[in-house]
Amino acid sequence: MKLSHHRNIKPFPTLAPCPPRVLAPQTSPAVTKPKKNSTACLACKAAKRKCSGPDAPCKACRAANTECYFDPSRDLRRKVAVKRTIIELTNHKELLATLIETLKKADEPELEQLLNLIRGEATLEAIAEEVGAPVMRFADPQELSTSSQLAISEYGDQPVEVSGSGSQPRRTSDVSNVASSPDDIQFMTLPPMPVISPYARISLESLCDIPLFEVPARPWTDVTDSDYLVSHLVSLYFTWDHPGSQFLDQRVFLAHMKxxxxxxxxxxxxxxxxxxxxxxxxxxxxxxxxxxxNAYSRGQSFFDEAQKLWETEAEASLSSSSLPNVQALLMMSSLFKLRGRISKSWLVLGQAVRLAQGMGLFDSPSSAQETALTEMERVRTITAWSIFNLSSQLSIELKIIAPLPCPVLGIRLCGIEDVNWTPYPRSNKITYDKKLARLPDIRQGQADIAKISSDIQGLLSQRNQGISADALWKEANAYFDRLSTCLQLWPSLEEMGADPVPQLYLLRIKCLETIITLFEMFNDPAHPQFAQEAQDHQTRSAHEMAQCLRLHRRSYGTKHVPSQMVSATQAGLRVMICHFDISDESMQAFAELSLFGTTFGYKYKETASAMREIRTKVTQENIRLPDDIITILGGPGDKGYDS
Incomplete structure (x- = not known):
């Protein structure tokens, strides 16, 4: 069959033009969708009635002749409310995680303090501050519950976003991390968190940073194998902490660590x-x-490792009476105190004292170890005096009468060898010329203060035994004269010159702290005849202390401050909170002390608790403070004073 090349196809009809569009007349009502109103004015919200808003005034307010105000941020269906709900839920989750972690590791005194805070109906902000949670602002629980229920009802069929590890929610404090609208919630994604590598935490500061001392991480610690991190921390320690404590010899320790x-x-x-x-x-x-x-978790892994090593050595009945063990216990005691665990700090210090006495650190070389090397004897003497200094300081600060005998070997036998000092990290002072650390001078000055503090313990004992007020005042003034002589022997603030080493400030601050503590016993109403003069001594000491802190801040900022200044700052604040309005100088001193107290509160739980007590005192006693000081006292979570 032969197919034809031309098919008989039926043609389509011709397309006709579109009929003209008929427009509705201007007078006819337009057909629109009913508009839902999810925002009620504040008056209708309070009265729980239907609101015709959002145009103010609404019908109900117009009829009642009341003020009509709409707050869009209170509309729980708006994107702003969704963002706020996500942030608040994340904050509550982080607080819960931190609280559980604290309950796991807290000892009895710390646990009791936390429970008392919770049972006292403290705010969530106060609880977060106590346990060191990263967030410090929480909304009303009832409002949060309502908003979360609305969010679930609106977007409950959409997946909940978590991090790649499946355990941590995304931090939404950054606007870029929050959906721009409720419809975008399902599209919010967070890249899966990779395994942390050495390159994951490289910053510009770390790239420019060159540690002062290069030491290996292994075999000394199992927490990290990063030589850079260990070198970085060792450099920080010998820059900011060691000059004020001197538990060990810097040169000998670094040589053996390398x-x-x-x-x-x-x-x-x-x-x-x-x-x-x-x-x-x-x-x-x-x-x-x-x-x-969590600001208070700095170094916790290293601290846990140290405690584990000490417990293992004690349980195995090994020879724990070694010089490094004594030095380690002194550092652990200081850390416990900074973390607010005072009783534990005193207990660990007692262990160090007993080990030192068993080793004969407070005896003469002949009775301690006849064949000892000169270097060993020198380091033993340095450690013995550091024990005496720390024990005297804690005893007078805690009002504990536990005098420790002064080491037999003189402080000058620690040697006159000094080292160079420069701020670290170097980005703080890139052009800073190296100066002598003045370690022998600091040792001598601290020994002088410790001897006076040890003698003051005898004065506390006499007071408990019923010594007369006149005799007590006479003895106290004798100790005050000795402390004043120390201040005169050391370089004054004018003689220090520009940018002196911070331990010179520290030496004066510790002496001033001792003066404040000395005259605290005369705050008792039983001695009204001496109260005013004692207050004057304390106030003048707090003023000079604040001046030292101000000069330190101008030279080195507040990011790196020797931890030995913490207790002194708290002592100064206790004085100035009651006398800040005496003069402009007192107001400036209180502001400076508050600045350092708030700064310390970000790192040390001991100071955070002290600052919370000060804020409570200000609130309960309705103390009127200038706005700038109120900003400084805002505590963790507020911007406060930016130095």
Whole structure:
């Protein structure tokens, strides 16, 4: 069959033009969708009635002749409310996680303090501050519950966003991390969190940073294998903490740490981990936080490792009477105190004292160890005096009468060898010329203060035994004269010159703290005849202390401040909170002390608790403060004073 090349196809009809569009007349009502109103004015919300808004005034307010105000942020269906709900839920979750972690690790005194705070109906902000939670602002629980229920009803069929690890919600404090509208919630994605690598935490500061001392991480610690991190922390310790404590000899310790020999007589894993835990309080590196964003978890991993090593050594009945063990216990005692665990700090210090006495650190070389090397004897003497200094300081600060005999070997036998000092990290003072650390002078000055503090303990004992007020005042003034003589022997603030080493400020501050503590016993109403003069001594000391802190801030800022200044700052604040309105100088001193107190409160739980007590006192007694000081006293979570 032959197919035809031309098919008989039926043609389509011709397309006709579109009929003209008929427009509705202008007078006809337009057909629109009913508009839902999800926002009620504040008056209708309070009266729980239907509102015709959002155009003000609404019908109900017009009829009642009341003020009509609409607050769009209170509309729980708007994107702003959704953002706020996400942030608040994340904050509550982080507080819960931090609270559980604290309950796991807290000892009895710390646990009791936390429970008393909770039972006292403290705010969530106060509880978060106590446990060191990263967020400090919480909305009303009833409003949060309502908004979360609305969010679930509106978007409950959409997936809930979590991090790649499946455990941590995304932090939504940054606007870029929040959906721009409710419809975008389902499209919010967070890249899966990779395994942390050494490159994940590189910052511009770390790239430019060159540690002052290069030491190995292994075999000293199992917490990290990063030589850079360990070198960074060791450099921080010998820059900011060691000059004020001097538990060990810097040159000897560094030389033995570099050798990486576990049989060393001057360096052990216990001592290194204790040192790294102390140094972590001066670092903002993410690697030193055991709990992300928890300011009080700095160095906790190193501290846990040190405690584990000490407990293992004690349980195994090994020879725990070694010089590095004593030095490590001194560092651990200081850390416990900074964390607000005063009783634990005193207990650990007692262990260090007993070990030192068993080793004969407070005896003459002949009775301690006849064949001792000169270097060993010198380091033993340095440690003995550091024990005496710390014990005297804690005893007078805690009002505990536990005098420790002064070491037999003189402080000058510690040697006159000094080291160079320069601020670290160097980005603080890139052009700073190296200066002598003045370590021998600081040792001598601290020994003088410790001897006076030890004698003051006898005065406290006499007061408890019923000594007359006149005799007590006479003895106190004798100690005050000795402390004033020390201040005159040391360089004055004018004689220090520009940018002196911070330990010179520290030396004067510790002496002024002792004066404040000395005259606290005369705040008792039983001695009204001496109260005013004692108050004058304390106020003048607090003024000079604030001046030292101000000069330190101008030279080095507030990011790196020796931890030995913490207790002194708290002592100055206790004085000035009652006398800040005496003069402009007192107001400036109180502002400076408040600034440092708030700064310390971000890192040390002891100071955070003290600052919370001051804020409570201001609120309960209705103390009127200038706005700038109120901003400074805002505490963690507020911007406060930016130095």
């Amino acid at each position: 050798k990486a020999d576990l049989d060393s007589d001057f360096c052990t894993p216990l001592l290194v981990n204790s040192l790294l835990a102390t140094a972590s309080t001066y670092s903002d590196s993410l690697d030193v936080f055991s709990i992300p964003d």
